Amino acid sequence: MTHRVVLWIAGAALLCPSKAAAHAAEQGFVLLLPTDVYIAAGVATVALTVLVLAMLPAQAGETIFRTRSLRLMPSVRLRHLTSLVSTAILGFLIWRGFTGPGDPLSNPMPLFVWTVWWVGLVSLQGLFGNHWRWTNPWTGAAKLMAFATGLRAPFRYPRWFGSWPGVFVFMGFAGFLLTDPAPADPARLAAFVGFYWYTAFLGLALFGPAWLLRAEALTMLMRAYGKMGIFGRARGRLAMGLWGWQALRQAPPGLGLAVLIIALLGTGSFDGLNETFWWLGQLGINPLEFPGRSVVVAQNLVGLLASNIALISVFAGCLWVGDRLAGLQRSLRETFCLYAPSILPIALGYHIAHYLTSFMVDGQYVIKVINDPLGDGSAFLGLRDFYVTTGFFNTPATVKVIWLSQAGAVVAGHVVAILLAHAIAMRGGVGRRQAVIAQAPLAAFMVAYTFFGLWLLASPRGL
Amino acid sequence: MTKLIKGTTRRGALKTLAGAAAGTAALPLWARYAQAQSSEPIKIGFQQHSTGIGAAYGRWYGRTTEAAVKVINDGGGINGRMIEVIAEDDGTDPKRGAEVVEKFANQHNCDVAFGTLFSHVVIGSSPRAGELKLPYFVVSEGHHVASGMLNRYTLQPGITDVKSQVQAMAPYVSENLGKKVTMIFPDFAFGHDHRDFFSAAIEAQGGEVLEKIAIPPTETSFTKYFPRIPRDTEVLYHVMVGPAVLTFVKELGEFFGPSSPAIFGFIDSLEAVDIASPGLEFLEGTYFWEGNPRYAQADQTEYDKAFRAAVGVDDNGASISDPTDVSTYAHMFGCWETLHVIKHGLEHSGYQGPGDRAKLIEAVEALTDFPEGHAHPQGAKIFNGKTHQVFGHQYISRVENGKLVRVHTTSIEDTLYPDEVDYTTQPL
Numbered sequence: 001m002t003h004r005v006v007l008w009i010a011g012a013a014l015l016c017p018s019k020a021a022a023h024a025a026e027q028g029f030v031l032l033l034p035t036d037v038y039i040a041a042g043v044a045t046v047a048l049t050v051l052v053l054a055m056l057p058a059q060a061g062e063t064i065f066r067t068r069s070l071r072l073m074p075s076v077r078l079r080h081l082t083s084l085v086s087t088a089i090l091g092f093l094i095w096r097g098f099t100g101p102g103d104p105l106s107n108p109m110p111l112f113v114w115t116v117w118w119v120g121l122v123s124l125q126g127l128f129g130n131h132w133r134w135t136n137p138w139t140g141a142a143k144l145m146a147f148a149t150g151l152r153a154p155f156r157y158p159r160w161f162g163s164w165p166g167v168f169v170f171m172g173f174a175g176f177l178l179t180d181p182a183p184a185d186p187a188r189l190a191a192f193v194g195f196y197w198y199t200a201f202l203g204l205a206l207f208g209p210a211w212l213l214r215a216e217a218l219t220m221l222m223r224a225y226g227k228m229g230i231f232g233r234a235r236g237r238l239a240m241g242l243w244g245w246q247a248l249r250q251a252p253p254g255l256g257l258a259v260l261i262i263a264l265l266g267t268g269s270f271d272g273l274n275e276t277f278w279w280l281g282q283l284g285i286n287p288l289e290f291p292g293r294s295v296v297v298a299q300n301l302v303g304l305l306a307s308n309i310a311l312i313s314v315f316a317g318c319l320w321v322g323d324r325l326a327g328l329q330r331s332l333r334e335t336f337c338l339y340a341p342s343i344l345p346i347a348l349g350y351h352i353a354h355y356l357t358s359f360m361v362d363g364q365y366v367i368k369v370i371n372d373p374l375g376d377g378s379a380f381l382g383l384r385d386f387y388v389t390t391g392f393f394n395t396p397a398t399v400k401v402i403w404l405s406q407a408g409a410v411v412a413g414h415v416v417a418i419l420l421a422h423a424i425a426m427r428g429g430v431g432r433r434q435a436v437i438a439q440a441p442l443a444a445f446m447v448a449y450t451f452f453g454l455w456l457l458a459s460p461r462g463l
Numbered sequence: 464m465t466k467l468i469k470g471t472t473r474r475g476a477l478k479t480l481a482g483a484a485a486g487t488a489a490l491p492l493w494a495r496y497a498q499a500q501s502s503e504p505i506k507i508g509f510q511q512h513s514t515g516i517g518a519a520y521g522r523w524y525g526r527t528t529e530a531a532v533k534v535i536n537d538g539g540g541i542n543g544r545m546i547e548v549i550a551e552d553d554g555t556d557p558k559r560g561a562e563v564v565e566k567f568a569n570q571h572n573c574d575v576a577f578g579t580l581f582s583h584v585v586i587g588s589s590p591r592a593g594e595l596k597l598p599y600f601v602v603s604e605g606h607h608v609a610s611g612m613l614n615r616y617t618l619q620p621g622i623t624d625v626k627s628q629v630q631a632m633a634p635y636v637s638e639n640l641g642k643k644v645t646m647i648f649p650d651f652a653f654g655h656d657h658r659d660f661f662s663a664a665i666e667a668q669g670g671e672v673l674e675k676i677a678i679p680p681t682e683t684s685f686t687k688y689f690p691r692i693p694r695d696t697e698v699l700y701h702v703m704v705g706p707a708v709l710t711f712v713k714e715l716g717e718f719f720g721p722s723s724p725a726i727f728g729f730i731d732s733l734e735a736v737d738i739a740s741p742g743l744e745f746l747e748g749t750y751f752w753e754g755n756p757r758y759a760q761a762d763q764t765e766y767d768k769a770f771r772a773a774v775g776v777d778d779n780g781a782s783i784s785d786p787t788d789v790s791t792y793a794h795m796f797g798c799w800e801t802l803h804v805i806k807h808g809l810e811h812s813g814y815q816g817p818g819d820r821a822k823l824i825e826a827v828e829a830l831t832d833f834p835e836g837h838a839h840p841q842g843a844k845i846f847n848g849k850t851h852q853v854f855g856h857q858y859i860s861r862v863e864n865g866k867l868v869r870v871h872t873t874s875i876e877d878t879l880y881p882d883e884v885d886y887t888t889q890p891l
Contacts, residue, residue: 025709025735025736027706028706028707028708028709028710028736029709029740030706031683031706031707031709031710032709032710032713032742101550102549102550102551102552102566103511103513103525103550103551103552104513104514104552105513105552106550181554181556181558181559182552182554182559184513184514184552185552277681277683280681281681286651286680286681287680287681287705288649288651288653288680288704288705289516289583289651289652289653289680290515290516290555291556291557291583292515292554292555292556292557292558292559292583292584293515293554293556294554294556294557294558294559295556295558385775385784386784387526387775387782387783387784387785387788388522389782389784389785389787389788390519390522390788391781391782391785391786391787391788391789392787394735394736394737394740394787394788394789395737395740395787396740396741396742398787460681460683460705460706460707461706462516
């Protein structure tokens with residue numbers, strides 16, 4: 001369809017609307033909440049964390065992230081087997097994507113990719129630790145192929161590529177998620193996912209595990225979030241500590257991975273921003289009669305790239321100013337990589353907050369589809385007349401609980417980020433005073449970003 | 464990519480089979496052959512707003528559609544053929560809407576397409592349906608069908624259009640609430656429709672619109688607009704929509720306190736919102752248009768009772784599995800009634816397969832009266848075959864003790880207006 005036709009349709013719709021606009025009870029109740037008070041409280045919490053940390057002794061950061069050993073890591077090697085189960089499930093999903101219902105709320109393919117994996121498994125990875133080692137759909141299949149053929153990867157991954165292929169792939173993924181007109185169309189998604197699985201598998205077969213670590217964006221983002229989880233490995237034992245402790249124990253990421261980490265937040269932020277009245281106003285679109293995703297593909301692509309570039313620039317700018325103020329002579333590249341992991345808790349907190357409401361609805365469709373995966377009337381979970389509900393969006397009390405949970409995730413993410421940045425600063429091998437000064441602009445940025453994140457949650461949305 | 468609605472109980476299916484077998488045995492051989500040929504299901508392409516701005520409505524449209532198909536299939540289907548619903552998501556996006564219509568025609572070989580709510584999707588999809596000669600039954604309430612901007616293959620036989628709804632309010636408003644009206648509406652086409660249709664209708668009743676207050680669509684605070692309401696206003700007519708509508712009601716209540724003019728609104732503002740919610744106390748004693756009364760009324764018909772039971776909605780218009788999950792009751796009956804009109808049309812046209820789609824259009828155009836009944840629980844209707852638009856009773860309810868109580872039912876005549884198009888002159 002040409003642009004002219006699209007414009008004509010949009011114009012015709014303006015001339016002749018129906019009386020139907022999306023009912024927006026949830027947002028209506030959010031607008032009635034004293035969100036300005038909540039936002040002020042959230043921002044104050046994060047600001048207070050900064051002040052308290054500046055006054056505490058230098059070891060405080062270390063103490064906060066101290067770990068507790070739980071038990072020896074089991075040496076069972078089941079991960080290839082569980083990975084193969086993942087591959088089999090993915091195969092089933094792709095098959096259902098092509099052959100199952102065209103409705104994305106009845107077909108398991110979009111429900112499992114967007115609700116179970118992107119919202120559920122990514123959040124679990126960040127909250128608890130690296131389950132992707134067991135749940136990724138590639139390593140088991142690669143092991144099986146190596147076992148069956150006796151062949152090893154014939155090529156070495158070119159070192160000079162670094163992690164940049166992964167950054168590139170991630171931006172492609174973000175573009176699909178945010179700007180494709182129909183990312184939940186089952187057959188379309190099945191084609192994308194099937195193609196992606198195959199190319200990643202091919203990369204793994206040709207270049208070995210380095211491919212997954214440097215070019216396969218989903219494994220890269222999962223491993224990055226995995227370092228945020230409370231459970232991890234320390235000295236051969238299972239250990240637990242505050243979110244982020246694992247990141248402190250590892251060498252800083254390379255530049256490519258550091259950029260990918262910032263892009264996680266930039267993309268997540270734009271995911272929220274592009275739904276707001278404010279953004280639609282910038283595009284000259286009436287939010288009460290949003291004309292559909294197909295009309296805003298180019299605008300959102302530009303917005304996505306601009307958000308990421310802006311965030312990377314501001315983040316780098318804060319670090320540069322901090323080092324100058326403290327009189328430190330580190331290269332910006334070094335500082336950028338050093339502090340990048342401190343952004344992860346913010347990105348995770350925002351991921352959870354942003355998707356909480358859709359997860360509460362689509363999660364019910366997931367239960368429905370598990371109950372009857374082939375749509376043939378079976379009821380594996382014993383659910384016969386299961387109606388999906390959105391009643392919790394219709395009462396002020398539940399909307400308040402939901403909103404405060406979202407806000408809590410955002411604020412907690414920022415508090416952990418402040419703690420992490422503080423611990424990183426104290427470890428930088430510089431004096432305490434210098435470290436506090438060097439970190440100050442970044443801390444100020446995080447306080448401001450708390451405001452932005454909470455403002456996004458409180459803003460009226462048009463999608 | 465199909466979604467079979469499993470409406471048939473085992474017993475029901477056996478009965479249907481036995482009945483069909485008995486019936487078939489009595490037919491001459493050639494007819495039996497024809498019967499066997501057409502025993503495959505009737506495929507209805509359901510253009511659903513599963514995602515996008517219409518998703519909240521789409522969920523209830525889906526639920527109503529499933530319930531209607533189950534009832535029809537349990538009753539023996541259409542000419543003995545079961546209905547198979549093929550649902551495709553249009554993302555509430557006109558461009559995708561047209562693609563979905565194409566899929567229905569070319570990929571799924573659907574007999575008809577059905578179920579679209581949002582006007583811009585209807586307007587984006589209808590031309591393609593016309594080109595592909597696929598009967599396209601919309602449930603959108605837009606005036607676009609009767610206005611003549613679409614084509615012969617697009618029909619709206621299950622829900623009335625906004626022009627007739629708005630104009631039918633004027634007699635009651637002027638006789639019972641007052642003749643001096645101030646209108647508050649969102650400043651885009653939806654609000655402009657209300658402004659234009661209602662102004663004309665109230666003037667025809669000897670009333671007048673004192674002030675027309677257009678609110679920018681992105682506005683989230685309204686107190687600054689209220690001083691523009693003239694002091695001698697007898698009736699305040701509001702049709703705000705979007706997330707700020709609850710704020711609107713709250714601020715209106717704060718502005719007027721206990722001494723307000725009569726207040727009349729369209730339930731679209733609060734569709735799927737519990738009227739008894741805290742903060743909405745000000746609505747007590749105000750009036751609403753309802754397409755179909757959300758709360759079961761004292762004189763509830765057996766048809767409304769059966770409709771609620773089939774869809775799984777209680778006497779308060781909420782889901783039986785969650786009393787806080789309020790349905791889009793004023794609109795969703797349209798899916799139920801449209802499917803019954805499709806059934807009626809298919810049966811009367813002697814429809815065999817996609818080759819008979821033109822015959823189906825002619826058969827539906829020839830329909831005139833839909834009596835109130837299980838197929839039409841919202842009330843009796845008159846279908847205009849020339850404009851492809853149905854006309855029916857509208858309801859005015861008053862909020863009493865946090866519930867909507869019907870105080871007036873318009874006549875169908877109140878909703879009629881002169882034809883603006885004759886689609887039957889277009890070639891099939």
